Amino acid sequence: MAKQPKPEELAKVDYTPPMTAWMDTPAVLKPGNFCNAAKEKSLQLLDMPNPRTWSAKDDDWKLPDNWKEIVLEGLRERLDKYRSLRVFMDICVRCGACADKCHFFIGTGDPKNMPVLRAELLRSIYRKEFTTAGKILGRFAGAREMSLDVLKEWWYYFFQCTECRRCSVFCPYGIDQAEITMVGRELLNLLGLNIDWIMGPASACYHKGNHLGLEPHTFKSSIEFFLDDIEEITGIRPEPTFNRKGAEILFVTPSGDVFADPGTYTCMGYLLLFHELGLDYTWSTYASEGGNFGFFTSMDVAQKLNYKIYAEAKRLGVKWILGGECGHMWRVLNQYMDTWNGPADFLEVPTSPITGTRFDAAKSTKMIHIAEFTADLMRHGKLKLDPSRNDNKILTWHDSCNTARGMGFFEEPRYVLKKVVNNFYEMPENTIREKTFCCGSGSGLNASENMDIRLKGGLPRANAVKYVNEKFGVNFVGNICAIDRAALTTSIDYWAPGVRVTGLHELVGNALVMEGEKKRTSDLRGEPLPGCEAEE
Amino acid sequence: MDYGRVSGSEPNCMELKRILLTKKAFILNRWFDVILEAYPSETSRFIQTQSDRFANPVGHSIRKGLEGLFDTLIDEKRSGEISGFLDDILRIRAIQEPVASRALSFIFDLKAVLRKSLEDELENDDGRLMQELSAVDSAVDEQALLGFDVYMKCREKVSELKSQEIRRNTFRLLQQARLVTDLTTLGGEES
Numbered sequence: 001m002a003k004q005p006k007p008e009e010l011a012k013v014d015y016t017p018p019m020t021a022w023m024d025t026p027a028v029l030k031p032g033n034f035c036n037a038a039k040e041k042s043l044q045l046l047d048m049p050n051p052r053t054w055s056a057k058d059d060d061w062k063l064p065d066n067w068k069e070i071v072l073e074g075l076r077e078r079l080d081k082y083r084s085l086r087v088f089m090d091i092c093v094r095c096g097a098c099a100d101k102c103h104f105f106i107g108t109g110d111p112k113n114m115p116v117l118r119a120e121l122l123r124s125i126y127r128k129e130f131t132t133a134g135k136i137l138g139r140f141a142g143a144r145e146m147s148l149d150v151l152k153e154w155w156y157y158f159f160q161c162t163e164c165r166r167c168s169v170f171c172p173y174g175i176d177q178a179e180i181t182m183v184g185r186e187l188l189n190l191l192g193l194n195i196d197w198i199m200g201p202a203s204a205c206y207h208k209g210n211h212l213g214l215e216p217h218t219f220k221s222s223i224e225f226f227l228d229d230i231e232e233i234t235g236i237r238p239e240p241t242f243n244r245k246g247a248e249i250l251f252v253t254p255s256g257d258v259f260a261d262p263g264t265y266t267c268m269g270y271l272l273l274f275h276e277l278g279l280d281y282t283w284s285t286y287a288s289e290g291g292n293f294g295f296f297t298s299m300d301v302a303q304k305l306n307y308k309i310y311a312e313a314k315r316l317g318v319k320w321i322l323g324g325e326c327g328h329m330w331r332v333l334n335q336y337m338d339t340w341n342g343p344a345d346f347l348e349v350p351t352s353p354i355t356g357t358r359f360d361a362a363k364s365t366k367m368i369h370i371a372e373f374t375a376d377l378m379r380h381g382k383l384k385l386d387p388s389r390n391d392n393k394i395l396t397w398h399d400s401c402n403t404a405r406g407m408g409f410f411e412e413p414r415y416v417l418k419k420v421v422n423n424f425y426e427m428p429e430n431t432i433r434e435k436t437f438c439c440g441s442g443s444g445l446n447a448s449e450n451m452d453i454r455l456k457g458g459l460p461r462a463n464a465v466k467y468v469n470e471k472f473g474v475n476f477v478g479n480i481c482a483i484d485r486a487a488l489t490t491s492i493d494y495w496a497p498g499v500r501v502t503g504l505h506e507l508v509g510n511a512l513v514m515e516g517e518k519k520r521t522s523d524l525r526g527e528p529l530p531g532c533e534a535e536e
Numbered sequence: 537m538d539y540g541r542v543s544g545s546e547p548n549c550m551e552l553k554r555i556l557l558t559k560k561a562f563i564l565n566r567w568f569d570v571i572l573e574a575y576p577s578e579t580s581r582f583i584q585t586q587s588d589r590f591a592n593p594v595g596h597s598i599r600k601g602l603e604g605l606f607d608t609l610i611d612e613k614r615s616g617e618i619s620g621f622l623d624d625i626l627r628i629r630a631i632q633e634p635v636a637s638r639a640l641s642f643i644f645d646l647k648a649v650l651r652k653s654l655e656d657e658l659e660n661d662d663g664r665l666m667q668e669l670s671a672v673d674s675a676v677d678e679q680a681l682l683g684f685d686v687y688m689k690c691r692e693k694v695s696e697l698k699s700q701e702i703r704r705n706t707f708r709l710l711q712q713a714r715l716v717t718d719l720t721t722l723g724g725e726e727s
Contacts, residue, residue, distance in 0.1 A: 019577070099578075106591070109577070109579040111579055114578070212709075225708070261708070262643075275714070430588065430590055431590050448702065455631045455697075459593055463597075467589075486704070490701055493693075494694070
């Protein structure tokens with residue numbers, strides 16, 4: 001007689017995913033995990049292929065008839081052009097060192113977010129089309145045919161990678177997964193398959209100079225708007241200039257600092273610092289964006305957007321460029337700018353007019369990061385600081401992926417923050433510096449319709465923040481990236497409510513004791529300074 | 537209704553609780569395994585074996601939450617902590633699993649896990665243990681009800697975060713365009 005199942009066995013519903021091999025498990029596009037499709041107009045403005053109205057939710061993605069040919073030819077072209085890509089395709093031994101290092105894998109539990117497997121999505125097609133073993137042995141050699149399911153799988157998972165490069169730190173061969181994602185996205189862009197959150201800002205930046213498409217007068221008035229607040233808090237009204245020819249320095253920062261809290265407070269910090277130094281600098285309303293969403297589209301678009309900054313520097317006749325607190329702007333600058341648009345021979349090697357320090361590391365790009373500029377000022381004792389003004393802040397530091405792994409920028413921001421903050425605690429060692437966890441929303445994935453995947457990707461970072469919050473009472477997390485400031489504000493609010501987000505120069509602006517300032521009673525957010533609570 | 541009270545924690549459950557405490561490690565491991573069945577095998581291996589809490593926040597939080605829930609079943613004085621332990625798990629499950637019944641099924645799974653762990657004892661039971669077990673079942677049901685509250689709170693938070701972001705990204709521009717009014721500057725007009 002057959003065994004009679006017990007009631008609890010009958011009631012048990014098995015949710016275990018089917019045990020099919022990854023190649024036989026097509027991607028299921030789950031709402032909350034992908035972004036809206038790029039708009040037709042955005043594609044047209046950048047002369048991108050296949051502009052049309054489409055949605056990833058539809059079965060028909062309105063692709064050209066010869067889409068497969070376009071993709072494979074595109075891959076061939078890139079394999080010929082980038083030797084690194086061919087090496088990355090061939091060299092992986094699938095050791096698995098990267099597998100559990102991705103914040104998206106950790107947060108989602110989806111194996112296709114293991115960097116090794118995300119790369120296999122492309123590598124399997126490479127093997128089939130471009131290697132003898134793959135052509136002959138097919139699946140036995142890890143090869144598979146290009147198909148519509150594969151294309152949709154690419155789209156879903158290459159827009160679930162923030163190109164943060166944490167996995168690359170652990171790869172014994174140094175395979176740069178970000179570059180595999182970048183090529184994957186380039187191939188998708190050949191068919192007009194980008195997302196709105198990237199193409200909107202990229203096309204706006206190309207035509208207007210910044211991601212939001214702010215016209216010059218709006219950009220100018222946005223910054224002037226801060227002056228009222230600054231004057232109220234400090235009694236001093238800085239006088240920034242715009243598009244001023246002959247200025248010594250062009251200052252470029254992500255436009256998020258200009259219009260989105262809490263980046264706006266960081267922007268106020270810049271204005272205070274430059275005023276106190278009497279810096280001969282100008283803003284540009286045309287190169288009014290440090291961010292480069294072209295970088296999440298294709299190398300060509302990234303090159304175009306990066307060039308705008310240099311063209312403007314040339315037009316204004318400045319000597320060098322100072323860059324604000326941005327993430328990927330610095331990876332673009334440190335790793336790609338010189339190949340695309342360098343060397344910028346028409347500019348001079350950045351030299352601080354205050355300390356005389358010559359920044360030789362930037363002798364080709366002629367652009368330095370404001371954290372190194374400020375650290376140098378502090379090193380030479382050029383700033384009068386009162387860190388006790390930040391005493392109501394117990395800070396931890398998030399190393400932004402692109403500045404940390406993209407340019408090895410670990411000490412400069414820490415040097416600055418230790419001068420302006422008295423209470424500072426590091427997060428655990430395997431979550432900072434080169435092993436820092438991404439905010440979960442980089443590389444253009446900071447939309448709202450994909451909030452679920454952003455929060456999942458943000459879990460490992462926020463988990464470490466929560467730990468120092470519980471252990472040391474940390475109530476602020478600092479960083480030098482506009483996307484971090486926007487994304488962490490949301491992610492931390494979900495995972496570790498009560499911890500807020502700040503930029504480095506917001507803290508500098510608070511601590512800076514300025515010539516002729518009135519007695520300050522509030523910080524740049526308008527909140528009472530420590531000891532001034534009763535006065536408010 | 538006071539969901540914080542655990543009705544299964546009556547004095548007559550003493551014998552059962554004593555037995556469950558001796559089997560705590562077995563029960564928690566088995567319960568954890570049941571949760572892992574919702575993940576693909578590559579993932580469940582990772583969640584199960586990676587012991588660093590920062591490399592594996594999902595595994596760490598789930599283990600912590602399960603242990604806390606188990607302890608609150610045993611010790612009725614800790615029933616006020618139930619929501620916190622549910623939060624450890626459901627804050628993650630709420631974004632990993634948008635279907636509430638699936639995200640919450642693990643709570644009910646404990647009933648089967650407990651029966652599995654008590655197989656020998658129940659075989660020779662004179663009915664007393666079974667009676668005590670049904671009181672614990674009720675306590676599990678109450679945890680599940682609380683679980684729905686926690687799950688909903690998390691999903692509502694996700695929606696709130698979306699709207700807050702939109703506000704943050706546009707507020708300054710609206711302010712500049714004089715499309716919003718700062719009520720604090722209007723003196724006594726605040727309501």
